[in-house]
Amino acid sequence: MVDKQIGLTKPNQIEEDCDGHRILTIATTIDEKNRSKNLLKDNGHQDNLYWIDDNHNHQHYQFSSTLNLSENDFEKPKNLIERSSSLTINLIVSIGIVFLTNSFVSGFNIGVLNTIEKILVEFLQTSLPDFTRNYSTEIIWSLTVSILIIGAMLASIFAGHLANSVGRRSMLQLNIFIGLLAMMSIWLSFYLHNGSLFVFGRLIAGFHTGLASTIVPMYLMEISPKRIVSSLGTIHVLGLNSGIFVAQLLGLENFFGSRSLWPWLFIIQALILTLGLMGQNFLPESPKYLFILRNDEIKTVKSLQQLRCNHCEISEDLLSLRIQRKINQQHQTQTNFWRLIRQKEFRQSLMIICALHAGQQLIGINAIFYYSTGTFLNLGFDRSHSQYGTIGCSLINTICALLAAILLRKYRLRSMLLFSTVGTTISLAILVITMTFNTLFPWLNLIIILAIYGYVFFFAIGQGPIPFMIGSQLIDGPSLSIALGLGCFINWFSNFLVALTFPNLLLWIKQYVFVVFFVFDFCLLLFVWFLVPTTSISISDRDSKNKINQF
Numbered sequence: 001m002v003d004k005q006i007g008l009t010k011p012n013q014i015e016e017d018c019d020g021h022r023i024l025t026i027a028t029t030i031d032e033k034n035r036s037k038n039l040l041k042d043n044g045h046q047d048n049l050y051w052i053d054d055n056h057n058h059q060h061y062q063f064s065s066t067l068n069l070s071e072n073d074f075e076k077p078k079n080l081i082e083r084s085s086s087l088t089i090n091l092i093v094s095i096g097i098v099f100l101t102n103s104f105v106s107g108f109n110i111g112v113l114n115t116i117e118k119i120l121v122e123f124l125q126t127s128l129p130d131f132t133r134n135y136s137t138e139i140i141w142s143l144t145v146s147i148l149i150i151g152a153m154l155a156s157i158f159a160g161h162l163a164n165s166v167g168r169r170s171m172l173q174l175n176i177f178i179g180l181l182a183m184m185s186i187w188l189s190f191y192l193h194n195g196s197l198f199v200f201g202r203l204i205a206g207f208h209t210g211l212a213s214t215i216v217p218m219y220l221m222e223i224s225p226k227r228i229v230s231s232l233g234t235i236h237v238l239g240l241n242s243g244i245f246v247a248q249l250l251g252l253e254n255f256f257g258s259r260s261l262w263p264w265l266f267i268i269q270a271l272i273l274t275l276g277l278m279g280q281n282f283l284p285e286s287p288k289y290l291f292i293l294r295n296d297e298i299k300t301v302k303s304l305q306q307l308r309c310n311h312c313e314i315s316e317d318l319l320s321l322r323i324q325r326k327i328n329q330q331h332q333t334q335t336n337f338w339r340l341i342r343q344k345e346f347r348q349s350l351m352i353i354c355a356l357h358a359g360q361q362l363i364g365i366n367a368i369f370y371y372s373t374g375t376f377l378n379l380g381f382d383r384s385h386s387q388y389g390t391i392g393c394s395l396i397n398t399i400c401a402l403l404a405a406i407l408l409r410k411y412r413l414r415s416m417l418l419f420s421t422v423g424t425t426i427s428l429a430i431l432v433i434t435m436t437f438n439t440l441f442p443w444l445n446l447i448i449i450l451a452i453y454g455y456v457f458f459f460a461i462g463q464g465p466i467p468f469m470i471g472s473q474l475i476d477g478p479s480l481s482i483a484l485g486l487g488c489f490i491n492w493f494s495n496f497l498v499a500l501t502f503p504n505l506l507l508w509i510k511q512y513v514f515v516v517f518f519v520f521d522f523c524l525l526l527f528v529w530f531l532v533p534t535t536s537i538s539i540s541d542r543d544s545k546n547k548i549n550q551f
Helices: 071-075 089-111 117-127 130-134 137-166 168-191 195-223 226-232 235-250 264-278 287-293 297-307 311-331 337-342 344-362 365-378 383-410 413-437 444-463 479-531 539-549
Strands: 013-016 022-031 045-053 059-069
Touching: 089 168, 089 195, 089 235, 089 264, 089 297, 117 137, 117 195, 137 168, 137 195, 137 287, 137 479, 168 195, 168 264, 195 226, 195 235, 195 287, 195 479, 226 311, 226 383, 235 264, 235 383, 287 297, 287 311, 297 311, 337 344, 337 479, 344 365, 344 444, 344 479, 365 383, 365 444, 365 479, 383 413, 383 444, 413 444, 413 479
Parallel strands: none
Antiparallel strands: 013 022, 022 059, 045 059
16 A cells, blocks of 8 residues: 555656655546545555646646556556456446347347248248349349348448447447347238338348447447456457357247247347347446547546446556547547548558458358358258258357457467468368369268368457457557448448359359358468568557556
């Protein structure tokens, strides 16, 4: 415990007291109308409020947090952050609400059509307008699948700007209502036997998914404690993967995969969204949004009090936000999209973000998830085994997302990305070779399954989550939301191309369609090797070093 309070001559400084202790003083001002009464003491630091007059006779509170730093803290900056690591109830509830209502529901919408494909094709053939009968079943189904991606792509264009304008919390709340509208439309399409309503509902569900893909990673990274931010950065991908898995599991004939029960797959989503809507009062606004974009330090402190365990963490986050705001004021005054892409200092970062998002889709991962049942059928498996094969892919994807949360805390993002890309490239090569000769050697079907599962494994531990995480390392401040929105737009556009072209390519060139994905994967490997910077370390390590270096 610090014995003596250092004078507040300068905020955010390191001095020595009379006993030679090195003290870090962090200060922030709170105006007269919002006097905080939360005075806490923790081991190793002391917090106080001072009622003072500045040089202009303006009275305000000044919050000062002093931390007794040992020499070891300067040699190992991460120690400063590792002093407390527990999660608050508000943070856990916030993560849970965002996970279920945005990430999980988005994944559910992506995977829900897979195992009930045959039932829905029959439904659409009898319920769509007559003019659609001039088109083949493959085209109608491709458009039905792709309409969600079109909605997500359109929503991604505006997501970053809207997040900066109305706030992350408001956008997450709005997204729940959008999801409910989509579920209501699809539910009505069944009872009114109207295929157009079903397609419209899928489009609205795409808006929900697109907004979630931009806002959720950004919100989670901004509310997370620095020590675990790299792990929580995988939450959105984990939600997508688990949503896909649960949707495909519940779509089996043993559950809701029948002509009379399939609407329940969408009613379940509506129930999840409704429960999430009831818990919105527990969802705090992003401290970074309040401090950087709204310049509201009082609300920032209140938000941090909900998200952090003690004033040591609050003080450290406030210091980080002050440093970031100062840098933004000096170098980043414009956040307009067109001005952003014209700034030279952001060009390489934007290129990396967009290339990784495009590569994530162009290597063919969603060709497996959107059309995996059909792919297994083409390999000679019956429908039941094909559905179980699809669910197996989703289960591996979900488990590996949990594994990625652990690995990404220990290893550099670039190293994990290289390892992941090499693994998927080799898996695709094996897939092409075995699919070419499996008619001569039936035992190769087992190798095909292992190659598909290996491909999913390598994808899930690197190429899946990293494109959503790396943006916060390359770009910071108000421009981050715009950059993430651009990356997600590229992601969904590439996703749309794969979803639209894969069925026809599979008919035309059969297994050699995976040669196309192999070429894209190999190009991505070269891009990562030569252009992704080696300085992409774990987020928690980077932040802790930057904060100490500021002194």
